[in-house]
Amino acid sequence: MRTWLSAGRVNQLSSTDTATDSAAENEAVVETDAAREAVLAELTERLGAAVLGSYIRPGDDLWVRVERSAWRDAAEAAKSMGFTFFDYVSAIDWLPSPFGRDMDAQEDLVVSGAEPKAPAPIVQGYAGGDTRFQVIARLYNIATAKGIHFKADVPDDDLSLPTWSGVFAGANWHERETREMFGITFDGHPNLINMYLPTDFQGFPLRKDFPLLARRVRPWPGIVDVEPMPGVADSEEGEAE
Amino acid sequence: MTAVSDPSQLSDLIAEATDTRVNLDFESEGMTLNMGPQHPATHGTLRIVAKLDGEQVISAEPICGYMHRGYEKIVEVRTYPQVNALINRIDWLGSFANEVPFILAAEKLMGVEAPPRAQWIRTILFEMSRVANISLFLGDFGLQLGGMTAGFYAFRDREHVLNMIESATGGRFHPNFDRIGGLKDDLPKGWIADSHVAMDKLLAFCDEMEDLLVGNEIFQSRTRGIGVIPADIALNYGLSGANLRASGIDWDLRRDGCPPGLVYDQADWKVWTHPDGDCFARTWVRLQETREAAKIVKQLLDTIPAGPVMAKVPRIIKVPEGEAYVATENPLGEMGYYIASKGDLVPFRVKIRSASFNNISILPWVARGAYVPDLISILGSLYFILGDIDR
Numbered sequence: 178m179r180t181w182l183s184a185g186r187v188n189q190l191s192s193t194d195t196a197t198d199s200a201a202e203n204e205a206v207v208e209t210d211a212a213r214e215a216v217l218a219e220l221t222e223r224l225g226a227a228v229l230g231s232y233i234r235p236g237d238d239l240w241v242r243v244e245r246s247a248w249r250d251a252a253e254a255a256k257s258m259g260f261t262f263f264d265y266v267s268a269i270d271w272l273p274s275p276f277g278r279d280m281d282a283q284e285d286l287v288v289s290g291a292e293p294k295a296p297a298p299i300v301q302g303y304a305g306g307d308t309r310f311q312v313i314a315r316l317y318n319i320a321t322a323k324g325i326h327f328k329a330d331v332p333d334d335d336l337s338l339p340t341w342s343g344v345f346a347g348a349n350w351h352e353r354e355t356r357e358m359f360g361i362t363f364d365g366h367p368n369l370i371n372m373y374l375p376t377d378f379q380g381f382p383l384r385k386d387f388p389l390l391a392r393r394v395r396p397w398p399g400i401v402d403v404e405p406m407p408g409v410a411d412s413e414e415g416e417a418e
Numbered sequence: 419m420t421a422v423s424d425p426s427q428l429s430d431l432i433a434e435a436t437d438t439r440v441n442l443d444f445e446s447e448g449m450t451l452n453m454g455p456q457h458p459a460t461h462g463t464l465r466i467v468a469k470l471d472g473e474q475v476i477s478a479e480p481i482c483g484y485m486h487r488g489y490e491k492i493v494e495v496r497t498y499p500q501v502n503a504l505i506n507r508i509d510w511l512g513s514f515a516n517e518v519p520f521i522l523a524a525e526k527l528m529g530v531e532a533p534p535r536a537q538w539i540r541t542i543l544f545e546m547s548r549v550a551n552i553s554l555f556l557g558d559f560g561l562q563l564g565g566m567t568a569g570f571y572a573f574r575d576r577e578h579v580l581n582m583i584e585s586a587t588g589g590r591f592h593p594n595f596d597r598i599g600g601l602k603d604d605l606p607k608g609w610i611a612d613s614h615v616a617m618d619k620l621l622a623f624c625d626e627m628e629d630l631l632v633g634n635e636i637f638q639s640r641t642r643g644i645g646v647i648p649a650d651i652a653l654n655y656g657l658s659g660a661n662l663r664a665s666g667i668d669w670d671l672r673r674d675g676c677p678p679g680l681v682y683d684q685a686d687w688k689v690w691t692h693p694d695g696d697c698f699a700r701t702w703v704r705l706q707e708t709r710e711a712a713k714i715v716k717q718l719l720d721t722i723p724a725g726p727v728m729a730k731v732p733r734i735i736k737v738p739e740g741e742a743y744v745a746t747e748n749p750l751g752e753m754g755y756y757i758a759s760k761g762d763l764v765p766f767r768v769k770i771r772s773a774s775f776n777n778i779s780i781l782p783w784v785a786r787g788a789y790v791p792d793l794i795s796i797l798g799s800l801y802f803i804l805g806d807i808d809r
Contacts, residue, residue, distance in 0.1 A: 237526075238743060262669075263656035263776075264745075267769045269758060274494065302741045302758050313756070313769070315743065319653070319667065322674045326743065347656035350779040358490075373483035373808060382491055389491055 210235035212323065216258070217241065220325075223254040229330075232303035242304035242328040248312070249339040251327055255316050256344060260325055264315035266341060266351035268331075268359040272309050273297040274385040308332050310361060314341065314348075331361055340366040358383035448476065451790070455484050461558075461803050464778075468785070468793060475793055478785035480778055485808040493768045498524055498598060498735050501765065506592040508772060509806040512551035512749040514543045514583065517596040520755045520768075522679045523744035524598050527737045527759055532679055536600035536727040541680045542613070542718050543583065543595065544746075545711040549620055550579040551749035552708045555801050559701060560631045562798040563640050568631045575623040578616040585609060598735055600728035610719050617712045617719075624709045632698075632705055641697035645784050645796035648695060655783070656776035659751025660707060661800060663691045664699035671747035680746065685717040697799035704801070736763055750774050750806055770809050774802035 213233050220241060221228045227247030232240040243251045299309055308330040317324040329338055340363035341348035352363040353372045360381040363369060371378070380387050449470045455463040463484035469476045489508065493501045505520055506513040518540060525531065532540065557572020580590045586605055587593035595602050631637055647657070652665040662669060670689040672682045690706035692699035739761040745754030751773025758767040777800050784800075785793055 240741075261650070261653045262658075263654060264752075264754070265656070265756075265769065265771045265776075267756070269767050269769075273760075300760075315756075315771075319669045319674075324743070345656070346651070346654045346783065347776050347779055350775065371483075373486035382488065385494075387491075389495060 212321065213239045216323065216325065219258060220251070220254060223258075224251060227251070230304040230306070234303075238324060238326065240304040240326045240328060242306060242311075242330070245329050245331060245338045248327075248329050249341065249344065251329075252314075252316070252341045252344040255325055255327075258318075259320055260316035260318045262317040262319050263345035263347040264317050264324065266312065266314040266348050266355060268310055268312045268355050268361055268383075269302070270310055270359065270383065270385045271299045271301050271306070272385040273299065304328055306330050310336060310359060312338060312355065312361060314351075316345075336360055337362040337364055339364050342366055357381070360384070453793070455481075461801075464802075464804055464807070466781070466793075466797070468790070470790065473789045475785050475788050475790065478782055478793065480781050482807055485804045487805075487809065489809045490768055490770060493765055495764060497763045498737060498765065501768070502596065503592075503594045505770070506594055507805055508770065508809055509551070509748065509750055509753070509774070509803045510591055511554055511803060512547035513589075513591055514547040514587070514593045514595060515551075515746070515748045516753065517594070518544055518680070519677075519744045519746045519748075519753055520757075521596045521598055522677050522746070523742045523755045523757045524735075524737055525679060526677070526742045526744060527740050527757065528598065528731075528735075529738075530599045530729055530731055532600045533726050533729055534681075534723045535604075535725045536729075537679055537681050538684075538718055538722045539586075539601055539605060539727065540596065541682060541684075542715050542722075543586065543593070544680065545715045545718075546579050546583055546613075548711045548749040549617075549708055549715070550576050550583065552704050552711070553579070553620065553623060555704055556627045556631060556701070556708070559798045559801075560637070562794055563637060565631060565634065565637065568627065571623065571626060571630070575619060578619045582609070582613050582616050585612070597728065597731075599731035600726070604727050605722075610722070613719055614716060617716050620712045621709060624705060624712070627705060632702060638698060640791070641701060641795050641799065642694075644697045644792045645788065645799065646694070646696045647780065647784055651780070651783065652695070655780040657751070657780060658773050658776065659747065659749070660703045661700055661751065661777050663689065664703045665695040666691055666693040671745060671752055675745070677744050677746065681718065682714070684721060685714045687714050687717075697795045700799040700801070734763070736761060737765070745771065748773055750801065750803060751777055753806075772806045772809055774804075774806035775809075778802045778807055 210233055217231050217233065217239060224243060224247055227244040227250065228241060229244060230242040301311065306328065310331045310333070312329045312331055314327045315324055316327070331338055338361070340352060342352060343365065349366070349368070350372065352366055353369060355361055356363065356369050357371045357374055358381060451468045451470050452465065453468060454465040465481040465484065466478055467481060468478040489504060493504060496504065502517055502520065505516050508516045553572050553576045557569040560568025583593060584590045586609055587595035647661070647665050649665045649667050652662050652667065657665070668689060668691050673689055676682050687710045690703050690710065692703050737759040739759055741756070741758045743754055743756045745752050752771070753773050754771040756769035756771065757765050760766040781797070781800065784796055788796060
């Protein structure tokens with residue numbers, strides 16, 4: 178039986194609002210991951226300054242953020258390094274949602290007559306970033322059973338980056354989906370038409386500022402539906418909302 | 419020259435050509451054949467626009483979106499336990515298997531680990547949904563190729579597994595049984611003995627299918643050498659599961675990249691591959707997989723440890739900030755969830771990497787040059803579920 182490396186380490190499960198000092202705890206479990214470090218080193222060697230950031234969760238996963246112009250080179254480099262299995266391409270919109278991100282979302286505050294909140298800043302995830310939109314893709318090496326997540330920043334004024342469909346044929350459909358859901362275009366893509374939506378559909382549904390209609394006509398439904406976990410008394414842990 | 423479809427007109431033309439000793443170059447204009455959206459070979463509503471030259475397919479383009487339900491958007495306003503109920507509906511034939519990678523990804527971010535008993539039962543139910551899913555494939559594929567009997571046998575024997583899933587979880591198709599930190603409930607009384615019986619029935623069903631379907635001469639002639647996918651093309655398109663193993667690639671996430679929380683290393687089983695990469699290979703690998711899955715279930719049933727089925731988790735689940743990707747070997751192939759969390763009640767972004775989406779994206783490549791009846795074999799043997807493509 179295997180366990181997560183993080184198992185038993187994180188103990189502030191429901192109390193993210195309370196500041197806990199976990200620095201000392203984290204120091205005790207500094208692991209290294211030689212295999213993934215080596216992959217990262219080789220990628221950095223091949224791509225040079227195009228590698229903008231990286232993050233390794235030891236024993237688990239590797240994130241590499243590359244320059245937008247080197248997006249295709251990154252795929253080719255990884256493919257020649259044995260990462261031949263294409264997993265997916267997608268994107269993330271890091272804009273904190275004006276709609277329905279939480280139970281005290283802006284529009285519910287308006288309904289209940291409370292003061293509107295100041296919008297939260299955009300915070301990118303692992304491997305950092307500078308832009309609202311990031312394209313994310315994953316390749317996998319079947320021989321070593323290791324994957325790489327690639328990320329690339331896509332600036333708002335030019336939502337485009339080179340296509341992967343020439344390197345990995347499977348990227349074709351994924352890029353079509355990303356284009357219609359986020360509005361990010363892929364230069365050189367042979368057939369960038371809608372995958373799911375009608376051709377005359379307006380807007381990009383997976384952007385955070387695209388309102389989810391069902392959410393707009395009903396206030397936050399989540400909190401009343403959270404069921405108690407078996408064997409846990411109501412007063413125990415968790416916050417009483 | 420216009421297309422000639424009327425045989426008498428054709429013979430007139432040929433006669434005329436012979437008479438005038440002109441070497442007529444017959445070029446046909448081509449024909450567009452629309453398959454679906456409703457077609458027995460599509461497991462949902464998929465439309466395929468095939469351009470034909472005579473009986474041969476020049477290009478086949480799947481048109482998706484008839485069943486797009488926007489899960490990736492709606493999960494952004496649903497709490498983690500609620501998401502669990504939604505994602506049951508992605509691959510509706512093996513629903514329990516959909517829940518597991520999502521729950522595992524959330525557990526990974528939270529650093530929670532299910533107790534051993536929950537991990538065992540999780541693995542058992544996971545494999546049971548594989549048996550239920552693929553046994554239907556075997557019957558349904560026979561049905562698509564004109565062998566009705568296999569379909570009835572499959573529906574009959576799948577019921578044994580669904581009954582077991584139902585008696586443990588309360589739902590035949592949509593169990594919603596997996597929880598962050600364990601399972602909703604323990605097993606009911608007598609379930610283990612009943613499951614042994616059900617798995618024995620399924621093993622017998624596999625033998626039956628081997629004779630009835632895979633051993634059938636007509637079946638073989640309709641599948642052997644049809645729709646061959648070489649290994650490098652399969653990897654290029656991101657094919658996974660039995661489709662990849664039928665192309666000779668020995669890779670199974672249950673063995674090679676099994677995330678913590680599933681106990682496949684506690685059972686003795688094999689990964690089957692086939693070198694041919696054709697429709698027959700894909701069916702054959704799936705048949706063997708059903709057998710192996712039944713064997714895994716039987717072995718794990720005997721070794722379920724005692725103890726709780728739920729770890730201590732907070733009443734209101736907030737997943738700490740971070741990103742995680744967990745993929746498991748689902749009945750259809752690799753299914754993974756990329757969760758980006760901001761420490762809220764709801765996930766910030768969930769990318770659902772479903773197996774069928776990649777598996778069916780190879781269709782334009784593999785269908786080129788195939789004959790129209792073979793298109794059905796290819797579609798059927800790639801085995802996709804529409805909910806798994808459209809999400």
